[in-house]
Amino acid sequence: MHYRLYSHNPESRYIEVECHMKATAAEAIEVQLPAWRPGRYELQNFAKNIQKFEIFDGAGNPLPFRKIAKDRWLVQTQDTTDIVARYNYYSNILNAGSSYVSEEFWYVNPVNLCLYIDENLTESCTLELVIPGNFLVACGLKENLDARTAESRTLFAKDYYELVDSPLIASATIQCQTYQVADTKFHVWMQGNIKPDWHRILIDFEKFTSAQIATMGEFPEPEYHFLNLILSTPYYHGVEHRHSTMIVLGPDDEGEGLYTDLLGVSSHELFHAWNIIRIRPKELLPYDFTKENYFTTCFVAEGVTTYYGDLFLRRSGVFDDAAYYRELQVYMKRHFENNRDAQQSLVESSWDLWLDGYEKGIPRRKVSVYHKGALAALILDITIRKNHQHKKSLDDVMRLMWERFGIPFVGYSFEDYQNVVEEVVGEPIDWYWKDCILSNVPMESHLNQALSWVGLQMVTFSDGTVHLQELENERAVLQRNKWLNSDS
Numbered sequence: 001m002h003y004r005l006y007s008h009n010p011e012s013r014y015i016e017v018e019c020h021m022k023a024t025a026a027e028a029i030e031v032q033l034p035a036w037r038p039g040r041y042e043l044q045n046f047a048k049n050i051q052k053f054e055i056f057d058g059a060g061n062p063l064p065f066r067k068i069a070k071d072r073w074l075v076q077t078q079d080t081t082d083i084v085a086r087y088n089y090y091s092n093i094l095n096a097g098s099s100y101v102s103e104e105f106w107y108v109n110p111v112n113l114c115l116y117i118d119e120n121l122t123e124s125c126t127l128e129l130v131i132p133g134n135f136l137v138a139c140g141l142k143e144n145l146d147a148r149t150a151e152s153r154t155l156f157a158k159d160y161y162e163l164v165d166s167p168l169i170a171s172a173t174i175q176c177q178t179y180q181v182a183d184t185k186f187h188v189w190m191q192g193n194i195k196p197d198w199h200r201i202l203i204d205f206e207k208f209t210s211a212q213i214a215t216m217g218e219f220p221e222p223e224y225h226f227l228n229l230i231l232s233t234p235y236y237h238g239v240e241h242r243h244s245t246m247i248v249l250g251p252d253d254e255g256e257g258l259y260t261d262l263l264g265v266s267s268h269e270l271f272h273a274w275n276i277i278r279i280r281p282k283e284l285l286p287y288d289f290t291k292e293n294y295f296t297t298c299f300v301a302e303g304v305t306t307y308y309g310d311l312f313l314r315r316s317g318v319f320d321d322a323a324y325y326r327e328l329q330v331y332m333k334r335h336f337e338n339n340r341d342a343q344q345s346l347v348e349s350s351w352d353l354w355l356d357g358y359e360k361g362i363p364r365r366k367v368s369v370y371h372k373g374a375l376a377a378l379i380l381d382i383t384i385r386k387n388h389q390h391k392k393s394l395d396d397v398m399r400l401m402w403e404r405f406g407i408p409f410v411g412y413s414f415e416d417y418q419n420v421v422e423e424v425v426g427e428p429i430d431w432y433w434k435d436c437i438l439s440n441v442p443m444e445s446h447l448n449q450a451l452s453w454v455g456l457q458m459v460t461f462s463d464g465t466v467h468l469q470e471l472e473n474e475r476a477v478l479q480r481n482k483w484l485n486s487d488s
Contacts, residue, residue, distance in 0.1 A: 001123060001160065003114050006130035010101045013092040014051070015108070019085040019115045022123075026077060029117055031055075031085060033071040034289035037111040038165055039239040039276075040097050041353040043292065046112045047071035049090040058082025072290070089113040094229065096237040096246045105171035105191055106131060107229065109246070111164035116289075125157040131170050138176065138189040139168035140225050140243025161287065165242040169227055177202055181209045184219040192230030193252050197259075207316035208267045215312075215395050216402055220278050226266055230258075238265040240272030263318060264327065268309030275308075276301040279401045282411030296414050298350035298357075299437065303373015304398070306331070307381070314484050324484065325456075328378075329468040332458055335371040336444070336466045342367045346376060346437050347414070367440075375447055376436045382450035382483065383432065384425055390482045396424045454480040 004018040023029045033047050047070055055063045055073070057080040064076040077083060089112065091099035100107040110127060126144065129137065130152045137143065137153050141162070147154035153170075157163035175190045177198045186209060190196050205226075213219050221243050231250030238247040247269065249261050283295035314324040342349075342364050349357065349366045357366070381394035400420045405412040422428055435441040448458055455476030459467045 001116065001120055001125045002128065003110070003125070004128040004130065005108065007101050010103050010106075013090055013101055014088045015091050015099065015101050015113065016088050017086070017113055021083045021085070021115070021117055021120060023077060023081050023083055023117055024119060025079045025081050027079065028074055028076050029083070030068070031073050031075060031083075031115050031117055032290060033113070033115050034111050034164065035071050035291060036289065037097050037109065038287060039241070040358070041293070041298065042358055043354070044097075045070060049112070050087050051090060053087040054085070056084045056086065058084065060084075069290075083117075085115055094231060094248060095235070096239040096248045104173070105169060106135070107167070107169050109164075109167045111289075114160075114164060116160050121160045121286075123159060125160055125163040127155045127157065127163060129153050129155070129168075129170060132172065134172045135170045136172070136174050136176070137168060137170045138174055138187070138191075138225060138227055139166055140223070140241065141166045141168070162242060164289075166244065167227060167239075167241060167246045169229065179206045179209075181206060182213055182219065184213075184221065185223045187223070187225045188228070189225060190228050190230060192228075193232065194230045200259075201262075204263060204318045205266065207318050208263070208312045209270060211312045211316035212267075212271055212308075216274050216399060220273050220406070224270075224273065226269075228262070236261055236265065238269045240269050240277060242277055245269035245272070260323075263313055264309060267313050268305055271305045271308045271312070274402055274406060275305050275398065278406035278409060279398075280405075280409070280411055282413055285409070285411035292354040294351055294354060296347040296350045297412075297417060298353055298369045299346040299373035299376060300417055302369045303346070304377045304394070306370045306374035307377035311484075315486065321484065325468055329466075331371045331374045332466050332468060335368065335375060336458075336460070337464055339364075339367045339372065340442060340464070343440055345439050346372060372443070375443060379436060379443070379446050379450045380421065380432060382453055383429065385479075385483060386450075386453050387425060387427075390479075392424055397421050400424065452476065454483050456480070
C-alpha cells in the first residue's frame with residue numbers, strides 16, 4: 001500500500017490523501033479506516049473527519065462503492081486489482097493521538113487517516129509526504145532516500161501495523177538532539193516556542209534511560225524517538241508507539257513545572273517500549289482496528305508503567321526523595337480522594353476503558369487503571385522485596401514477562417501474569433488478587449502495611465484528603481534506601 005499526503009491549503013486544516021492498494025481479483029472488496037488507535041482503548045470514529053471520499057481503478061475510472069459501517073466501505077471492483085482511494089481528512093486537533101496541518105508544521109498520526117484492506121495488513125507500506133523542502137521529518141520510520149524529491153519525502157514501514165504506530169512531525173523549526181545508551185540511539189525532538197536546555201535534558205534522559213535498560217536487560221529497538229509538541233496552552237498527554245512516543249505538553253512558559261512534566265511523561269512512555277508495545281495482552285495481538293479489543297490487564301499495562309515511570313526517575317537520581325514523594329502522593333490523592341469507594345475493581349475498569357475509561361463518568365463507578373494500578377504495583381513490589389529482603393522485586397516479574405511474552409511476542413493472559421508474579425513471590429498471594437485487583441475493597445490497609453516497611457505512611461484526614469509522610473525509623477529508612485536507590 002502506498003499513501004500520498006498533501007494539502008492545497010494547510011490553513012484549511014485538510015490533508016488530502018491518495019491511497020494506492022493492490023487487491024486480489026474479485027467482484028468486490030472492503031476497505032477500512034481504523035476505529036481506534038493503539039494507546040487509547042476507546043472507539044475514536046476517525047471517519048467522521050473525512051469530508052469527501054472517492055474510489056477509482058488504476059486507470060482513473062470511478063468505481064461504485066457504499067458505506068457498510070461507520071468506517072468501512074464496500075467497493076465494486078469488477079476484478080480490478082489496482083485500487084485508488086482519494087479523500088480528505090480534517091486535521092484540526094492537537095493532542096498526542098490526533099493530526100494537524102498548518103503552514104508552520106505538519107503533525108500526522110497515520111492511524112487517523114490511512115485506509116487498509118484486510119488482506120494487506122502484513123504487506124509493506126510507503127508514506128509519501130508532499131511538504132516544503134526545508135521541513136525536517138521526525139518519525140520512527142526510515143526514509144527512502146532514493147525516493148526523495150525537492151517537494152516530497154517517502155517513509156517506509158514493513159507492514160500496516162508499523163505504519164499506524166509511527167506518528168510524525170514535519171517542520172522547518174523542529175529541534176533535535178541525540179544520545180546513546182548501549183546499542184540504541186535516542187532522538188529528542190522539540191516543536192514549539194521553546195528554548196530547550198539541551199545539556200540538562202540529555203543528562204537526565206540518559207540517566208533514566210540507562211536505568212530502565214539496566215533493569216530490563218536490553219532495549220527492544222535500535223533507535224527511539226521522543227516527539228515533543230510544546231503548546232502555549234496547558235496540556236499533558238503522551239502516547240506510546242513502537243519506535244517512539246508522541247508527547248504534547250504546555251504551557252510553554254511554565255518553566256520548571258514543564259520540565260518536571262517532560263521528565264515524568266517521557267520516563268513513563270519509554271517503559272511502554274517493553275510493557276504493552278512488546279509485553280502485550282493476548283487480546284491485543286494482533287490489533288483488530290474494526291472494533292473494541294476488550295482486555296482485563298490494563299492495570300498491568302498502565303498501572304505498572306505509571307509506577308515505574310517515576311520510580312526510575314528516582315533510582316537514576318533525576319528525582320530526589322522529595323520529588324518522588326510528590327509524584328507518589330499525586331497517585332494517592334487522585335485515587336483515595338476521588339475513587340476510594342468506587343464500585344469497580346481494577347480488572348472491571350480495565351475492561352470498561354472501551355466504554356468510558358478516559359472520561360470522568362458517573363460518581364463512584366470506576367477506578368483509574370493508572371493511579372490505583374500504580375498503587376497496586378507498589379504494594380506488590382514491596383511485598384516481593386519484603387519476602388526476599390530485596391533479592392527479588394517487581395523487576396524480576398517484568399523481566400520474566402519480557403523473556404516469556406515480549407521477546408517471542410506471543411501475548412499474555414491475566415492468568416499468565418498471576419503465575420509469573422507468584423513464581424517470583426514464591427507463594428500464593430490470594431489476598432493481593434482478591435483485595436487489590438479483583439474487588440473494590442479499599443486498599444488503605446494493604447498500602448500502609450507495605451509503606452511502613454520502607455518508612456512511609458499515608459495519613460487520611462477527617463475530610464477524606466490524604467498525605468504521605470515519612471516515619472522516623474532507622475530500620476525502615478534502610479529498607480527505603482534499598483527500594484529507591486537500586487533495583488533488585
